[in-house]
Amino acid sequence: MIAASHPQLRAQEVTSEATPAVAVPDAPPDAITAVRYPEAVVVPEVEKTAPVVMESDTQSKTGDRYVLDGNVVITYGDRRVEADHIEYDSATGELEITGHLKTTGGANHEVISASHGTINLNKQTGRFYDVAGSVGLKNSGHKMVYANGHPFLFTGRVVVKKGPQEYEVYGGTVTSCQLEHPDWLLYAGKFEVNGEMASAHNSVFHLFNLPLLYMPYVTHPVNTEGRQSGFMIPVIGESSTKGLILGEQIYFAINRSTDLTVGAEYFSSRGWSQSAMFHYRGRENDFVTARYSGLIDRGYESGGQIVNQGGQDATFAGRHDFSAQTRMVGNVEYLSSYPYREAFTENFNQAVSTDILSFAYGVHETDGFASDVRADRYQGLKRVAVPATPTTPAVPAQEVRIFHAPAVEMASTDHALGRSGALWNFESSAAGLKRVQPNFVSGGVTERFDLHPEITxxxxxxxxxxxxxxxxxxxxxxxxxxxxxxxxxxxxxxxxxxxxxxxxxxxxxxxxxxxxxxxxxxxxxxxxxxxxxxxxxxxxxxxxxxxxxxxxxxxxxxxxxxxxxxxxxxxxxxxxxxxxxxxxxxxxxxxxxxxxxxxxxxxxxxxxxxxxxxxxxxxxxxxxxxxxxxxxxxxxxxxxxxxxxxxxxxxxxxxxxxPLVSRLRVRTSAKMDVEWDFDLDTGAKKFTSNNVLVDLHEGNAFAGLSYARLNAPGRSYTQGTSSQVSNFSQLRLLAGYGSPTKVGLGVAANVGLDLNLGSVQYGALQTSYNWDCCGLSVEYRKYELGSVRNENAYRFNFTLANIGTAGNLRRAERLF
Structure with missing residues (x-):
């Protein structure tokens, strides 16, 4: 069927004899205007294909074959084909295309530009020559933007379309850079792309036009919705205590809501480390997160003895909402050895933390009343074990463990007491309790009932x-x-x-x-x-x-x-x-x-x-x-x-x-904050605590300072000396310039000082440079935590935009 196009379509003169003239209203009956309009052709739906709509400057038809010239546009389903010249056989669905070929559409926003090619609309197959294309990019206004988290651009001498979302790219390149001259390219004789991923054998990675790395096999996800299972980029590093570090992880995309990552690292000086991470994200606030890390430690020699710091650390956190008023929550951690965490965690705050709290509860809330059933376990280290030496005996560790197993609690917000103007509320609990510490252990379980009503x-x-x-x-x-x-x-x-x-x-x-x-x-x-x-x-x-x-x-x-x-x-x-x-x-x-x-x-x-x-x-x-x-x-x-x-x-x-409690906060500008908090004991004539915090940022420059002084009653055990007073003075400094998302040089450093001992507890220096589509970061980090840990580590990462990161400098540990 041939019909006149909609008035909004392009209007140009055409001279094709096969195109009928259009009568002008109110003209004499025998008058035929010489004006010609662009034509739109609607082809009846072919079995298993979408309707085909054709637009062009000139069109002609012989039998089942259409010939279209000049600004040709063919749409079928969610796909669009543009070219200078297209010949279409409606019986077979075959398109023969020449001149500025461009095809777009599909679930993954696929774009192919070529000099010429063929497409079969019925089978959704084709072949293209001299190709440049992309997956996961879409046009937004005047520029291309990422349509998903896994975009990539490719070129090829020949591209064979084997199905709706299946391609083979011969003699081509792949990158994620939207640049005329990409920072990096992956060359291969053949790439295979399907609806889930792109893959290649015997590829060569080029950085700034220099061949850098041979890859026997490489994959990249292309599915907008799904994720891809596979091997992660290997981890390589070096540490003064761990030695050479080699590691690898495997990622399992179980389904759209669940994933699992497992891996292992080999420390040449210590042994094997294992890790696992599980994520689940359900509806609304439902989630489950579980992490595990462990080390089979060969130990190190100290004072003629082998010190083993191996251990395991496992955490679980989850939540499930049965309704808007009822939920179940849990946060549980198991740590087999404090020295393991202090010696091997990459986070300083976690390394010096000696408290572990695990809890699980279910709560129901309605009309200002809340009732819950909970169980929790507190574990706190009060003294770190000190190994024996030829001249001094060993000092055992001391821990305190407290259990609530279980506890039933009820509480309310303020409620009006009739029309009196008074308000009432209450809190109550019934719990089974147990406490264990070096000089005291409660026998069995102690039951406790508590009721506390209040009127205001x-x-x-x-x-x-x-x-x-x-x-x-x-x-x-x-x-x-x-x-x-x-x-x-x-x-x-x-x-x-x-x-x-x-x-x-x-x-x-x-x-x-x-x-x-x-x-x-x-x-x-x-x-x-x-x-x-x-x-x-x-x-x-x-x-x-x-x-x-x-x-x-x-x-x-x-x-x-x-x-x-x-x-x-x-x-x-x-x-x-x-x-x-x-x-x-x-x-x-x-x-x-x-x-x-x-x-x-x-x-x-x-x-x-x-x-x-x-x-x-x-x-x-x-x-x-x-x-x-x-x-x-x-x-x-x-x-x-x-x-x-x-x-x-x-x-x-x-x-x-x-003591006099003071809390002073100054926001000098939108770029600087100062806080000074202290407790001044006028009786003892001393500061029991004195904390100063300063935060400054100006453009890409940032700096921070924190000073913490504690001189208060409380048992402490430091460097083998016991004291009835917790007495420490610490200073933290941070300064840097740069941004993880902007092009250019970045440098940052931080340090933690123990002013009482005159020593460095930790320090780090990071420098990075970001190009348009990749970045390199290098770090030196030092830990000095008494006899448990004295480590110098060198770490790096190399990041490809929208691809991933190689190296052992993780995002959570960066200073920027």
């Missing part, structure tokens, strides 16, 4: 706000703690039960906020803004009575450290806001970002005032300085009231006043 009554007196509350607590234990006789240590468990009851009264008072705006010309000239100063006072009185058996309570968690108290907490928060002056205020909307020119760090919200400085000071005064007889002189005492004020212990004797 919000009041408002003008601009003053008051929140008085009254609560009671009843806790029942199946076992208790028996204090040792004079001169006898340690404490022992008593099989007799224990009841603990208390009454709690509290008044929280918030005074009106005092504020003033400074908007003089001098202020505007200095700051460029108006400056608003606010002062927010706070007062809280708390009284707890009835806990007369604190020293008989077994310790498992924060429920067990409730004590008598009669205290007043007072404090003040001051804030300085910078506010645009009148006439300079901007609309309350975020500035539009030019993705081509703007640095994301320079784009900020320009509406209204911004907080410049905030400074909070608070302190407690204890009217009952002995906390109802709970204080034991010469020992670190932890109560819920001291823990709620600060995480730093300070109570070793009866005292009336707590």
């Amino acid at each position: 009554y919000p009041l408002r007196l003008g601009e003053w706000k008051l929140l008085p509350s009254l609560a009671v607590r009843e806790t029942i234990y199946s076992r208790s703690l028996k204090q040792p006789a004079v001169g006898q240590r340690p404490s022992v468990e008593h099989r007799g039960g224990l009841n603990r009851s208390d009454v709690e009264a509290q008044v929280d008072v918030r005074a009106p906020v005092i504020e003033r705006t400074f908007n003089s010309k001098f202020v505007e000239r200095v700051f460029g803004h108006d400056v608003r100063h606010t002062i927010e006072p706070e007062f809280k009185y708390r009284y707890v009575s009835g806990v007369d058996n604190f020293l008989k309570v077994l310790r498992f968690d924060d429920v067990d450290i409730v004590s008598n108290t009669n205290e007043l907490q007072y404090g003040v928060t001051q804030r300085l806001f910078l506010r645009p002056t009148k006439g300079k205020a901007t609309p309350c909307k975020e500035k539009e970002k030019d993705t081509e020119t703007d640095d994301p760090d320079t784009v900020s919200n320009e509406c209204g005032a911004r907080e410049w400085i905030s400074w909070r000071l608070t302190q407690k005064y204890f009217l009952d300085k002995n906390f109802g007889g709970a204080v034991v002189n010469g020992r670190r005492n932890i109560f819920d009231t001291t823990l709620n004020l600060s995480g730093i212990a300070f109570l070793t004797e009866a005292r009336e006043i707590s």
